[in-house]
Amino acid sequence: xxxxxxxxxxxxxxxxxxxxxxxxxxxxxxxxxxxxxxxxxxxxxxxxxxxxxxxxxxxxxxxxxxxxxxxxxxxxxxxxxxxxxxxxxxxxxxxxxxxxxxxxxxxxxxxxxxxxxxxxxxxxxxxxxxxxxxxxxxxxxxxxxxxxxxxxxxxxxxxxxxxxxxxxxxxxxxxxxxxxxxxxxxxxxxxxxxxxxxxxxxxxxxxxxxxxxxxxxxxxxxxxxxxxxxxxxxxxxxxxxxxxxxxxxxxxxxxxxxxxxxxxxxxxxxxxxxxxxxxxxxxxxxxxxxxxxxxxxxxxxxxxxxxxxxxxxxxxxxxxxxxxxxxxxxxxxxxxxxxxxxxxxxxxxxxxxxxxxxxxxxxxxxxxxxxxxxxxxxxxxxxxxxxxxxxxxxxxxxxxxxxxxxxxxxxxxxxxxxxxxxxxxxxxxxxxxxxxxxxxxxxxxxxxxxxxxxxxxxxxxxxxxxxxxxxxxxxxxxxxxxxxxxxxxxxxxxxx
Amino acid sequence: xxxxxxxxxxxxxxxxxxxxxxxxxxxxxxxxxxxxxxxxxxxxxxxxxxxxxxxxxxxxxxxxxxxxxxxxxxxxxxxxxxxxxxxxxxxxxxxxxxxxxxxxxxxxxxxxxxxxxxxxxxxxxxxxxxxxxxxxxxxxxxxxxxxxxxxxxxxxxxxxxxxxxxxxxxxxxxxxxxxxxxxxxxxxxxxxxxxxxxxxxxxxxxxxxxxxxxxxxxxxxxxxxxxx
Numbered sequence: 001x002x003x004x005x006x007x008x009x010x011x012x013x014x015x016x017x018x019x020x021x022x023x024x025x026x027x028x029x030x031x032x033x034x035x036x037x038x039x040x041x042x043x044x045x046x047x048x049x050x051x052x053x054x055x056x057x058x059x060x061x062x063x064x065x066x067x068x069x070x071x072x073x074x075x076x077x078x079x080x081x082x083x084x085x086x087x088x089x090x091x092x093x094x095x096x097x098x099x100x101x102x103x104x105x106x107x108x109x110x111x112x113x114x115x116x117x118x119x120x121x122x123x124x125x126x127x128x129x130x131x132x133x134x135x136x137x138x139x140x141x142x143x144x145x146x147x148x149x150x151x152x153x154x155x156x157x158x159x160x161x162x163x164x165x166x167x168x169x170x171x172x173x174x175x176x177x178x179x180x181x182x183x184x185x186x187x188x189x190x191x192x193x194x195x196x197x198x199x200x201x202x203x204x205x206x207x208x209x210x211x212x213x214x215x216x217x218x219x220x221x222x223x224x225x226x227x228x229x230x231x232x233x234x235x236x237x238x239x240x241x242x243x244x245x246x247x248x249x250x251x252x253x254x255x256x257x258x259x260x261x262x263x264x265x266x267x268x269x270x271x272x273x274x275x276x277x278x279x280x281x282x283x284x285x286x287x288x289x290x291x292x293x294x295x296x297x298x299x300x301x302x303x304x305x306x307x308x309x310x311x312x313x314x315x316x317x318x319x320x321x322x323x324x325x326x327x328x329x330x331x332x333x334x335x336x337x338x339x340x341x342x343x344x345x346x347x348x349x350x351x352x353x354x355x356x357x358x359x360x361x362x363x364x365x366x367x368x369x370x371x372x373x374x375x376x377x378x379x380x381x382x383x384x385x386x387x388x389x390x391x392x393x394x395x396x397x398x399x400x401x402x403x404x405x406x407x408x409x410x411x412x413x414x415x416x417x418x419x420x421x422x423x424x425x426x427x428x429x430x431x432x433x434x435x436x437x438x439x440x441x442x443x444x445x446x447x448x449x450x451x452x453x454x455x456x457x458x459x460x461x462x463x464x465x466x467x468x469x470x471x472x473x474x475x476x477x478x479x480x481x482x483x484x485x486x487x488x489x490x491x492x493x494x495x496x
Numbered sequence: 497x498x499x500x501x502x503x504x505x506x507x508x509x510x511x512x513x514x515x516x517x518x519x520x521x522x523x524x525x526x527x528x529x530x531x532x533x534x535x536x537x538x539x540x541x542x543x544x545x546x547x548x549x550x551x552x553x554x555x556x557x558x559x560x561x562x563x564x565x566x567x568x569x570x571x572x573x574x575x576x577x578x579x580x581x582x583x584x585x586x587x588x589x590x591x592x593x594x595x596x597x598x599x600x601x602x603x604x605x606x607x608x609x610x611x612x613x614x615x616x617x618x619x620x621x622x623x624x625x626x627x628x629x630x631x632x633x634x635x636x637x638x639x640x641x642x643x644x645x646x647x648x649x650x651x652x653x654x655x656x657x658x659x660x661x662x663x664x665x666x667x668x669x670x671x672x673x674x675x676x677x678x679x680x681x682x683x684x685x686x687x688x689x690x691x692x693x694x695x696x697x698x699x700x701x702x703x704x705x706x707x708x709x710x711x712x713x714x715x716x717x718x719x720x721x722x723x724x
Contacts, residue, residue: 078560080555116531145559147599200515217593290515322635359600440649
């Protein structure tokens with residue numbers, strides 16, 4: 001504990017707002033104000049999609065256990081709801097939250113006002129309208145049955161239209177930025193928008209070409225999944241973590257050199273690592289081998305990021321996770337990034353994939369990446385940003401604690417049960433003497449466990465949504481100090 | 497900094513060219529193989545009912561739980577499970593415009609389900625009218641409610657692909673033979689909709705158990721499938 005107290009420049013955003021000059025403060029407020037409308041709108045859409053996803057996630061888990069539940073309507077069949085849930089999570093919650101966080105970070109870091117908040121609002125509305133229409137289309141049976149590309153082409157291209165409006169502003173902010181620190185976050189975020197636009201465009205157009213037939217469609221699909229996961233979600237998650245961890249702890253990024261190295265390593269490897277899902281399948285073997293090698297190489301950028309965060313946090317800053325909701329969510333997310341990257345390497349190896357390929361283990365892995373890593377960092381960022389949008393502090397530390405523990409236990413339970421179920425599944429499918437329905441029955445007790453996980457996630461999200469609603473209605477606390485998850489003890493008061 | 501935009505563009509383009517561009521160019525060279533005895537090409541481009549059935553398969557997200565790929569022996573017991581006589585290769589999918597390789601096996605693989613004698617007819621030729629009708633009937637009943645034929649299955653019921661109709665005159669030839677409690681009330685019958693007929697037509701058309709040059713010399717599975 002004394003290590004924290006000894007650091008003089010440590011305190012800023014943990015216990016109080018930084019002591020900056022009046023002019024600087026006014027400048028920050030003006031910057032924040034220029035983007036507050038669109039950012040709040042993006043968060044609102046994201047959180048609505050998140051709650052909708054949680055309900056759907058619960059229904060889907062229930063359907064695996066009780067297959068006749070809601071099965072008499074075509075629009076509620078498992079095979080349509082599952083792609084809808086994926087789209088809601090990836091394009092609804094994760095993308096809207098990611099865009100909101102990115103926009104706020106770029107305005108703050110580039111120190112440039114957002115000229116036209118209205119255009120970003122329009123972009124947001126177009127994105128969400130395209131997504132909503134696409135989801136209705138899947139309900140009605142117009143889904144494409146390609147993972148993460150289930151939404152019809154017209155829906156995805158509409159969304160891309162809205163996305164491009166927001167993306168143009170992001171690139172514009174980057175071009176007009178004032179020189180200073182924080183470049184690594186700007187690089188990740190700007191690149192993420194450009195990569196995402198290309199990835200969406202390339203994969204959708206390619207798959208829709210009438211002369212494109214055969215397994216190349218599946219290859220394109222797998223490339224897209226790794227593209228959206230890395231180029232979009234991971235890039236934004238890392239960008240946000242590189243801002244939030246130094247900001248809350250009041251310590252600079254340990255090494256800019258490492259951060260730069262990590263960025264370029266990431267840039268060249270991010271488009272890879274999707275095709276090993278077809279390990280042993282009908283696509284060229286050299287392509288799978290190349291992807292396994294690329295996935296193994298990600299150890300380099302992943303290590304640079306992990307080492308950097310570790311040394312930024314080292315020497316007592318971990319204690320701050322006890323108090324700061326932003327830091328707790330973000331650091332847990334950053335740790336999940338390291339873990340998920342290592343498990344991705346493990347799962348790509350042929351010896352491991354022969355046990356885990358085409359099982360629930362892969363589902364657990366995508367939960368680890370999109371939830372434990374990305375979503376947790378987004379939660380951390382939202383806890384940091386919203387008070388600065390509305391000028392009030394979070395209402396209740398208890399709500400934040402329930403949100404954290406509900407989602408942490410919820411996702412932990414989901415990942416663990418799916419992994420174990422998947423390992424049983426893989427072992428049994430590999431034994432030709434075990435018949436199909438026995439395999440199904442083996443996984444059921446574990447899927448029952450994941451029902452509890454789904455319930456915890458839903459509970460956590462409802463509390464979070466309510467808390468966010470109170471903040472948007474400006475019912476937050478009026479205070480000079482951020483809401484902390486635990487009371488500072490008297491001997492720690494010198495932190496202030 | 498001046499390397500930023502060229503750098504991120506180059507990184508993206510490199511990955512795309514190697515993973516999509518080059519494989520596309522090389523896979524485009526694949527041709528169907530022609531059977532020297534019958535002069536029939538393989539794979540053939542399915543048409544009509546089976547083509548419509550593929551759309552029903554896509555619309556209802558069957559790929560969420562069923563794969564369509566028989567993997568190499570080092571990846572598991574796919575061939576031993578009689579999901580196919582050999583590993584699937586790129587040529588098998590030559591004409592498919594939606595490729596349902598899948599990413600999860602909550603249920604069995606379906607790449608050659610049309611070559612499987614699901615109804616247990618033991619007919620020497622599954623293509624015969626009688627054997628085909630029996631296997632089709634099994635698929636209808638299974639789709640209507642999988643637990644009729646597989647009591648411990650957790651596949652959802654697709655009863656919405658069937659109509660309950662009042663019997664007018666003679667009972668329809670397509671009506672499902674269902675045991676109680678699933679059977680329709682007296683005077684009514686349960687018949688497949690056109691979607692269900694297309695879907696079953698598609699399932700029966702799925703058969704990738706055909707010799708291809710790239711798989712010649714591969715060891716035959718212990719028990720060969722009874723595909724035609």
